[in-house]
Structures are given as structure tokens and as C-alpha cells.
Amino acid sequence: MTLLTLxxxxxxxxxxxxxxxxLASLGIALYTTFAERKVAAILQDRPGPNRAGPxxxxxxxxxxxxxxxxxxxxxxxxxKWLFILGPGLAMTAALMTxxxxxxxxxxxxxxxxxxxQIADINIGILYIFAVVSLGVYGIMIGGWASNxxxxxxxxxxxxxxxxxxxxxxxxxxIAVLMLTGTLSLGEIVKQQQTGWWNVVYQPLGFxxxxxxxxxxxxxxxxDLPEAENELNFGYHQEYSSMKLGFYLFAEYINMxxxxxxxxxxxxxxxxxxxxxxxxxxxSIGNWTALIQVGVLLTKIIIFIFVFMWxxxxxxxxxxxxxxxxxxxxxxxxxxxxxxxxxxxxxxKMNHWHF
Amino acid sequence: xxxxxxxxxxxxxxxxxxxxxxxxxxxIKGMWITFKHMFTKNPTIQYPEKKREFSPxxxxxxxxxxxxxxxxxxxxxxxxxxxxxxxxxTMEAAERLPGEExxxxxxxxxxxxxINMLRCIFCGLCEEACPKDAIYLSETFAPSNxxxxxxxxxxxxxxxxxxVTAAGDLAKAKGLN
Numbered sequence: 001m002t003l004l005t006l007x008x009x010x011x012x013x014x015x016x017x018x019x020x021x022x023l024a025s026l027g028i029a030l031y032t033t034f035a036e037r038k039v040a041a042i043l044q045d046r047p048g049p050n051r052a053g054p055x056x057x058x059x060x061x062x063x064x065x066x067x068x069x070x071x072x073x074x075x076x077x078x079x080k081w082l083f084i085l086g087p088g089l090a091m092t093a094a095l096m097t098x099x100x101x102x103x104x105x106x107x108x109x110x111x112x113x114x115x116x117q118i119a120d121i122n123i124g125i126l127y128i129f130a131v132v133s134l135g136v137y138g139i140m141i142g143g144w145a146s147n148x149x150x151x152x153x154x155x156x157x158x159x160x161x162x163x164x165x166x167x168x169x170x171x172x173x174i175a176v177l178m179l180t181g182t183l184s185l186g187e188i189v190k191q192q193q194t195g196w197w198n199v200v201y202q203p204l205g206f207x208x209x210x211x212x213x214x215x216x217x218x219x220x221x222x223d224l225p226e227a228e229n230e231l232n233f234g235y236h237q238e239y240s241s242m243k244l245g246f247y248l249f250a251e252y253i254n255m256x257x258x259x260x261x262x263x264x265x266x267x268x269x270x271x272x273x274x275x276x277x278x279x280x281x282x283s284i285g286n287w288t289a290l291i292q293v294g295v296l297l298t299k300i301i302i303f304i305f306v307f308m309w310x311x312x313x314x315x316x317x318x319x320x321x322x323x324x325x326x327x328x329x330x331x332x333x334x335x336x337x338x339x340x341x342x343x344x345x346x347x348k349m350n351h352w353h354f
Numbered sequence: 355x356x357x358x359x360x361x362x363x364x365x366x367x368x369x370x371x372x373x374x375x376x377x378x379x380x381x382i383k384g385m386w387i388t389f390k391h392m393f394t395k396n397p398t399i400q401y402p403e404k405k406r407e408f409s410p411x412x413x414x415x416x417x418x419x420x421x422x423x424x425x426x427x428x429x430x431x432x433x434x435x436x437x438x439x440x441x442x443x444t445m446e447a448a449e450r451l452p453g454e455e456x457x458x459x460x461x462x463x464x465x466x467x468x469i470n471m472l473r474c475i476f477c478g479l480c481e482e483a484c485p486k487d488a489i490y491l492s493e494t495f496a497p498s499n500x501x502x503x504x505x506x507x508x509x510x511x512x513x514x515x516x517x518v519t520a521a522g523d524l525a526k527a528k529g530l531n
Binding site for chain 1 (some may be wrong): 385391398400
């Protein structure tokens with residue numbers, strides 16, 4: 001009867017957390033699509049969508065209704081199962097990342113300490129990398145199953161781009177891991193709460209990570225898999241209706257998740273800047289955790305804004321330039337960063353003083 | 355060879371400096387430009403609520419005028435059709451019968467008067483050619499339509515409302531109230 005000795009309340013607690021976080025990230029993604037159009041408009045001196053509801057706030061709902069009511073076409077020459085699997089896989093991989101991100105501190109409720117993190121596994125960052133590299137299968141399978149030259153080419157581009165930039169991303173990450181000495185995201189954030197944020201120690205590493213995150217999310221200037229002028233529409237050319245919607249949505253969820261990862265790794269995660277969180281816990285209790293969630297969301301929103309700002313400023317790379325940048329600049333720089341960090345960490349461990 | 359203007363600039367083929375080669379600085383400069391655009395005023399006019407004012411010489415759809423007593427001014431002389439470079443205007447003349455003096459100003463009038471708005475180039479030459487002040491170009495432009503027939507405007511589309519019997523409609527068409 002070991003099954004019944006499960007901590008059922010823990011199960012319910014985690015389930016509630018999962019539902020809240022998935023719904024919240026879907027909702028945020030919904031409004032990120034709106035924000036993208038609005039930011040683009042503001043940067044280009046136009047008002048942007050402003051007809052649906054006050055300030056156009058109902059625009060994402062209207063878009064959703066449009067997506068759902070469009071005809072869902074499966075090309076006769078497409079591989080049917082893979083064609084349906086593609087967008088689902090992209091969406092699942094994008095949503096799975098949110099499991100290990102610490103969204104806030106702990107809340108005390110009914111004499112229980114509830115962590116605002118679905119799973120604080122000790123290999124959190126490895127998990128994220130594994131899931132993110134799964135995400136490229138969404139593009140690959142979608143492009144392959146469409147049975148279309150352009151889609152296939154886009155899928156190939158997406159795969160090679162993801163491989164090239166994941167290398168530099170991993171190398172820049174190793175420097176952070178050497179500094180913190182842990183793979184658990186919760187632990188990394190906790191360490192930053194007392195000291196400086198990691199970005200102070202790792203400015204170069206952050207820059208490399210940020211650029212690679214842009215490439216991983218297929219955002220401009222690295223949006224080669226969906227280059228309209230070269231590949232018509234890229235890997236989702238044959239898709240219509242909500243399948244296309246899933247692909248577009250997955251991109252925005254990826255953006256949110258990579259912003260959250262960057263905030264956690266380099267910008268103190270849910271740490272409230274200039275405030276001692278432990279003191280705050282003593283005075284206002286549970287509200288601290290909520291403020292922390294708000295702070296993390298603010299950091300994510302700032303990152304997303306920078307993503308969009310870059311998108312509407314910089315034109316797309318040429319393919320050879322993309323590979324040049326990835327292999328000849330990013331990886332050597334990341335290696336250099338790693339070696340220097342390793343040396344400094346080693347010297348510190350041997351009680352050198354600077 | 356002597357340069358035509360002093361604005362010509364020789365193409366620079368120097369090597370890029372280090373700052374230009376790392377590319378990052380130029381990206382930041384570019385992002386500063388887009389950032390500045392966040393605070394510029396946007397020139398959009400919210401169309402259905404606010405309309406842009408036409409210039410006083412704007413040439414839109416045609417109207418056929420009536421005189422103060424509500425009689426049609428057009429005498430079907432055909433000068434507008436002759437003047438029309440796009441050959442958009444056709445008409446058929448008819449003689450005024452006794453008892454129709456309150457409808458038509460002169461003894462001859464246009465029984466049929468058609469302008470093909472797909473052919474019309476809105477040059478306004480018909481307006482200039484008209485000796486009777488019968489045709490004018492207004493400030494509205496051609497509305498969209500689903501078939502070509504809808505763009506052939508007859509007298510029912512072109513004539514202005516009668517100022518005697520339908521003064522309210524006329525005022526509305528002029529946008530007075």
C-alpha cells in the first residue's frame with residue numbers, strides 16, 4: 001500500500017501550480033502577440049491595432065477566433081500524422097520549459113511551505129536545454145511532413161541554426177555554472193539574492209547567451225527558417241488555421257521562457273533589486289512572494305520588449321553570415337569566457353585575493 | 355570631367371575599423387534610432403471618425419446641377435462628352451414637352467446621361483466645357499462596387515436633390531447639417 005502514502009496535498013498543490021502557470025504563460029503569450037504589433041507600430045510611428053475593444057485590447061481574442069474559424073487544410077501529399085504532430089510538438093516543448101523556472105519564493109499556506117516552482121530538480125538547467133533542443137523537432141517535423149521544398153529547406157536551416165547556436169549557448173552557460181557550482185535553477189537564483197547578480201560577473205557570457213537565445217527562438221535577426229523573401233513562408237508554409245496558430249504561439253512562448261531563463265540565470269530571477277528579501281518576509285510575509293512574482297514578470301517583460309525592439313531594428317542575416325557569426329565569433333568568445341572564468345574560480349578556490 | 359553638382363561623393367573603400375567589425379556598436383546605434391521614434395508624433399488620421407480635408411481644387415465624383423427653382427440645367431449639348439479625354443460620358447437628348455417647364459430649364463434636355471466611373475480620370479475638363487454650369491466635380495470619391503455595371507452612373511446617381519421639393523436632402527448632401 002505504498003501508493004496511498006503519497007503526499008496527496010503536495011500532488012494537488014503542484015497540480016494547481018501547473019494549471020496556473022500554464023494558463024498564465026498562455027495568456028501572456030496571447031498578449032505578447034498583441035504587444036509585438038503594438039511595439040512595431042510605436043517604433044514605426046503608427047498607432048497599431050486599436051479597433052477591437054478599448055485600445056485594441058481584444059485584438060488577440062479576435063485573432064484567435066479568426067484562427068479557429070479558418071479552414072484547416074492538410075495537403076494530400078503531406079505525411080498526415082507527422083503534419084499534425086509538428087505544431088503539437090512545438091507547443092509542448094515550448095510549454096515544458098516552465099516546469100523548472102522558479103517563479104517566486106515560498107508561500108506559507110495552511111502550515112505548508114509552497115514553493116512557487118513546479119519542480120526544483122537538481123539538473124534544472126540541463127532539463128531546459130534538453131527540452132529546448134526538442135523544440136527544433138517541431139520545426140523539423142513540420143517542414144518535413146509538409147512535403148514542400150521550401151518548408152524542407154527552412155527545416156534544415158532551423159536545425160543547423162539551432163545546433164550551431166546551442167553550442168555557444170552551452171559554453172557561455174558553463175561559465176555561470178562554474179561560478180555558482182550548481183545546476184539547479186532555484187539554487188542559482190537564491191545565490192544571487194544575497195550577492196551581486198550574475199550579469200556583473202558574466203557580462204560577456206550574458207551577451208553570448210542573449211544572442212544565442214534570439215537564435216534559438218528564431219527571432220530576427222536570426223529568423224532564417226521563416227524568411228519570407230527566400231522561402232515563401234518557411235516551415236509553416238503549408239499550415240493553416242490553428243495549426244499555424246500553434247506554431248506562431250510556440251514562438252512567443254519560447255520567447256517568454258527564454259526571457260525567464262535569462263532573468264533567472266543572469267538577473268537574479270525573482271530577486272527584488274535593492275531590497276533584502278529576507279527582511280521583507282519577516283514584515284509582510286506571503287505578499288513578498290507575490291511581489292517577487294511581479295518582479296520576475298517585469299524582468300521578463302523588459303526582455304521581451306528588447307527582443308521586439310531588436311526585431312524591428314535589425315534586418316535578417318544572410319545564411320553564411322549567420323554561420324560565420326555562430327562558429328567563428330560566438331564559440332571562440334564563449335570558450336575564451338569559459339577559460340577566463342575557470343581560471344579565476346580556480347584561483348579563488350586556492351585563496352588568492354584580488 | 356567636370357562634376358555637374360558639388361554633391362557627388364567618392365565611394366570609400368577603406369577597411370572597417372575594429373568598432374565597426376564587432377558590429378555591436380552599430381546595432382546599438384540603430385536601436386537608438388528606433389528608440390527615438392517611440393517619442394515622435396505619429397501622423398495617422400483615424401479615418402472613419404476623422405477625415406482629412408480635401409484641397410479646394412479636389413476633383414471627385416460628378417454631380418448634375420439644378421437651378422434655384424429645381425430645374426435641370428443640362429441641355430444635352432454634348433460639349434462635355436466631346437471634351438472628355440477618356441470618353442466616359444454618353445447622353446441622349448430629348449425635347450421638353452409642354453407642361454414640363456418646371457422640370458427642365460431649356461427646351462432640350464438629357465433624357466439619358468451616363469458617366470462610366472471606371473473610364474473617368476477625374477480631370478475636370480467636362481466641368482470646364484459646360485456652358486450651362488450643369489456639371490460639377492464634387493468632393494466625394496467613387497465608392498467600391500462588386501460589378502462593373504455599378505460604376506456606370508446614370509441621372510439618378512448624378513442629379514443633386516431638388517432644392518425646392520427636397521431641400522433637406524440637398525443640405526445633407528452638401529454636408530451642412
